Amino acid sequence: MEQFKLFDDQEHLLLPEHLMEYIPAFFNEKESEHYLTKFLGTVPWQQTKVMMYEKEVITPRLSAWFGDQPIRKDDKRRPVIWTDELWQIKTKVEDHTGMIFNGVLLNYYRDGNDSVAWHSDKDTIIGLQTEIASISFGQARNFDFRNKENHRQQYSLELQNGSLLLMKGDLQKYWEHRIAKSSAPMNARINLTFRKVLH
Ligand SMILES: O=C(O)CCC(=O)C(=O)O
Numbered sequence: 001m002e003q004f005k006l007f008d009d010q011e012h013l014l015l016p017e018h019l020m021e022y023i024p025a026f027f028n029e030k031e032s033e034h035y036l037t038k039f040l041g042t043v044p045w046q047q048t049k050v051m052m053y054e055k056e057v058i059t060p061r062l063s064a065w066f067g068d069q070p071i072r073k074d075d076k077r078r079p080v081i082w083t084d085e086l087w088q089i090k091t092k093v094e095d096h097t098g099m100i101f102n103g104v105l106l107n108y109y110r111d112g113n114d115s116v117a118w119h120s121d122k123d124t125i126i127g128l129q130t131e132i133a134s135i136s137f138g139q140a141r142n143f144d145f146r147n148k149e150n151h152r153q154q155y156s157l158e159l160q161n162g163s164l165l166l167m168k169g170d171l172q173k174y175w176e177h178r179i180a181k182s183s184a185p186m187n188a189r190i191n192l193t194f195r196k197v198l199h
């Protein structure tokens, strides 16, 4: 298993390019502010329930799914069709990456109490690698990732306003990620993960 080295001797950010690519100002401040305000005000945010150790728990964040089909085969909710803003962002991400996406999961972290626990994103097509493009607007939050077999091998990357993080190759197979709660005061942050769903 290779070791991630996040910074070189001059403190330049280094990521293994076949697994992760990070672009800090994919959107400029004006664009980012525009999208943050728009999504805060118009997205049909929901707090969902998940089963954890046979108990139903409420996710500590709000979310919404937009796309051509439901997020999961057994999800009865109708997918919400693309808005102009989400389509613009999807097009820009696709042009930059050469990837094609058919859905986007939006997460809204209202403050430092909102979080997402350790997990990896599931393959949508068995045997194929999961490629995900993640866009962040608003409050910068730490994105932690750890090796599934050795939890002490852990790294953290601050996802800045307007940034793009591409997660590629075997990243989801060998690594988990999370957004931890923070005791420092935190403003609103919205994250968009563009995905390809095939049922
Ligand atoms: O908010 C983030 O940056 C990550 C969200 C995430 O991991 C997910 O939706 O699967």
Ligand SMILES: [Fe+2]
Residues within 6 Å of the ligand: 119, 120, 121, 177
């Ligand atoms: Fe994730």
